[in-house]
Amino acid sequence: MDSRPATSNRPPSPGMRSFTAATQRSGFPSSRLGGRPDTRAGAVPGTGVQISIPDRPITQHGLVAPKTTVSRSSQRQVQDKTYFIALLRTKMTELTNEIGRLQRENDALAQEQSGYATYEKKAEVLAAELKELQGQMADHNLLLDKLNTDADMEDVREEYNELKGQNDQEARSVELLFEQRQDRERQLRQLEEEIEEERNMADNLIAAMKPELRQRYAEQKDANQLLLIQLDKLQQKLNTLQSQRNSLEEDISLSQIKQEAVKLYERLRELGEKKAVLQEEQRLRGTPAQERERLLIQVKEDNAELAGIERQTSEARERLTAVQEELSQLDQELEDQHGERRAKYRELKKREETMDAFLETFADTRQAEVDRQEKLQGDIVEHLEIVSRNLPHFSNLLSQDEMALLRDDLALWRSCRPATTMPGRS
Numbered sequence: 001m002d003s004r005p006a007t008s009n010r011p012p013s014p015g016m017r018s019f020t021a022a023t024q025r026s027g028f029p030s031s032r033l034g035g036r037p038d039t040r041a042g043a044v045p046g047t048g049v050q051i052s053i054p055d056r057p058i059t060q061h062g063l064v065a066p067k068t069t070v071s072r073s074s075q076r077q078v079q080d081k082t083y084f085i086a087l088l089r090t091k092m093t094e095l096t097n098e099i100g101r102l103q104r105e106n107d108a109l110a111q112e113q114s115g116y117a118t119y120e121k122k123a124e125v126l127a128a129e130l131k132e133l134q135g136q137m138a139d140h141n142l143l144l145d146k147l148n149t150d151a152d153m154e155d156v157r158e159e160y161n162e163l164k165g166q167n168d169q170e171a172r173s174v175e176l177l178f179e180q181r182q183d184r185e186r187q188l189r190q191l192e193e194e195i196e197e198e199r200n201m202a203d204n205l206i207a208a209m210k211p212e213l214r215q216r217y218a219e220q221k222d223a224n225q226l227l228l229i230q231l232d233k234l235q236q237k238l239n240t241l242q243s244q245r246n247s248l249e250e251d252i253s254l255s256q257i258k259q260e261a262v263k264l265y266e267r268l269r270e271l272g273e274k275k276a277v278l279q280e281e282q283r284l285r286g287t288p289a290q291e292r293e294r295l296l297i298q299v300k301e302d303n304a305e306l307a308g309i310e311r312q313t314s315e316a317r318e319r320l321t322a323v324q325e326e327l328s329q330l331d332q333e334l335e336d337q338h339g340e341r342r343a344k345y346r347e348l349k350k351r352e353e354t355m356d357a358f359l360e361t362f363a364d365t366r367q368a369e370v371d372r373q374e375k376l377q378g379d380i381v382e383h384l385e386i387v388s389r390n391l392p393h394f395s396n397l398l399s400q401d402e403m404a405l406l407r408d409d410l411a412l413w414r415s416c417r418p419a420t421t422m423p424g425r426s
Contacts, residue, residue: 291387295380298376298380299376302373309369313366316355316362323352323355324352384406384410388403
């Protein structure tokens with residue numbers, strides 16, 4: 001620390017002790033490497049090295065370091081607390097100045113923005129005024145052209161009346177469209193209110209459910225979401241397959257050979273299906289007695305199925321009558337109450353719609369079953385004829401009594417069939 005340079009370029013204070021005077025009082029020569037006497041403890045004892053004075057130049061201001069050719073920077077050599085505090089204050093001042101400058105720029109931009117909005121509104125007003133003036137100028141130019149071409153005033157009036165009529169018609173059309181738009185908006189608001197009401201009612205019903213029923217509802221809702229996702233995926237797959245099919249059909253339509261190949265494949269598929277049917281018939285076909293027994297069993301099963309359908313129809317009609325009576329009672333109760341019974345009414349209404357749909361499709365189903373029975377009857381007759389023709393080729397021929405018994409069974413079945421089908425038709 002004895003060779004520490006001055007911390008600043010300021011001259012030493014008058015209170016600083018002169019090194020020359022201290023040296024003269026102590027009587028000890030100074031040393032360049034640490035022989036400077038301590039001001040508190042006095043001279044350093046035991047120093048026997050003789051150092052000449054010119055080794056460290058002394059000026060009237062005391063001991064100074066020799067000047068070197070190396071240029072010093074403006075930065076302080078010792079960065080103590082004071083230095084960093086001063087540097088921090090300088091940076092804070094710069095930041096404050098920069099914030100003030102940015103704030104002034106922001107205020108100027110805000111003022112310009114407000115002025116821009118005002119100018120924009122003024123420009124819109126002036127643009128509308130300019131458009132109106134341009135229209136007036138066009139009218140005046142048209143009138144001036146009419147005057148310059150010596151047009152008849154009656155023609156001008158006629159054209160004016162025609163344009164006025166067109167304008168009035170367009171104005172009425174605009175008014176009508178505006179009214180229709182208002183009606184649509186009113187209907188839309190009404191539908192939104194109804195949807196919101198239904199949503200609230202559904203939420204109330206869900207909240208009033210029992211825990212297990214609510215859990216089941218949540219599971220069904222999740223299952224519905226999964227099914228919707230699967231439906232979307234399947235729809236996308238269907239669209240992809242449809243596009244592939246269209247592409248393949250387009251490729252086939254461009255090639256005559258491919259068209260012939262498709263026809264041959266279709267024919268081959270039909271023949272394969274027909275072969276499978278014939279093989280199944282051949283497998284099921286047995287001896288005439290077995291065929292007769294099988295046909296009789298099939299007739300009995302068909303009769304039992306028809307009887308079951310008739311019974312289900314009567315039960316469905318009875319349930320429908322009971323539901324209609326219950327609905328009539330609910331209609332009377334709903335005139336005074338609109339709460340929980342409304343949900344029950346909707347459920348019964350849904351059941352009624354289901355029953356109506358069942359009854360609407362029952363006639364077609366029953367007719368299809370009757371057609372199937374008639375077809376089976378024709379098949380039975382045809383098979384009986386085949387059996388009769390093939391009887392000579394078998395060793396176990398039927399006797400006349402057996403044939404008569406078979407005809408009696410067939411006649412009995414034919415006589416019993418209208419009796420079982422008449423109530424359904426009525």
